[in-house]
Amino acid sequence: MLTDGRLLYGADGEAWKVFDVRDGLGLKLAQRAGLKVGLLSGRQSRALETRAQEIGVDALIMGRADKGAAFRDFLAAHGTAAGRVGYLGDDLVDLPVLLACGLSFATADAVPDVRSRVHHVLTCRGGRAAAREMVEIVLRARGAWERLLADFLRAI
Secondary structure (H helix, E strand, O other), rough: OOOOOHHHHHOOEEEOOOOOOHHHHHHHHHHOOOOOOEEEOOOHHHHHHHHHHHHOOEEEEOOOOHHHHHHHHHHHHHHHOHHOOOOEEOHHHHHHHHHHOOOEEEOOOHHHHHOOOOOOEEOOOOOOHHHHHHHHHHHHHHHOOHHHHHEEEEOO
């Protein structure tokens, strides 16, 4: 969840979104550790498309209200199994993916029916570094976090 779920519309009718830079760095760190990063949104969004390009995500799927079908299409297109995918969600539309993937996460502010069905409920709210928290958990469990952290601890 790279946003807090709120929609703010400009005078031109374009939806504006706010992103936390910590999420972006977290996703880049996941890639640096060898993981593939994808974003799945039920809505079309130029803001999300721009952010995805800035981060350099490996897959961006937008405008797919049926996230379960979008996930199946993603798996087929990338030749991978659902069990090899980690996913972060916050609402009922995310349940088909959360229940199918190998490692599921919910934001702290996810609806109760999502929080009760995932492997891990995060302490961060959507749009407030939840994706970063998820990445850190995964990278620590894989033993990759300390190596990545060392890059930032090197003295000049």
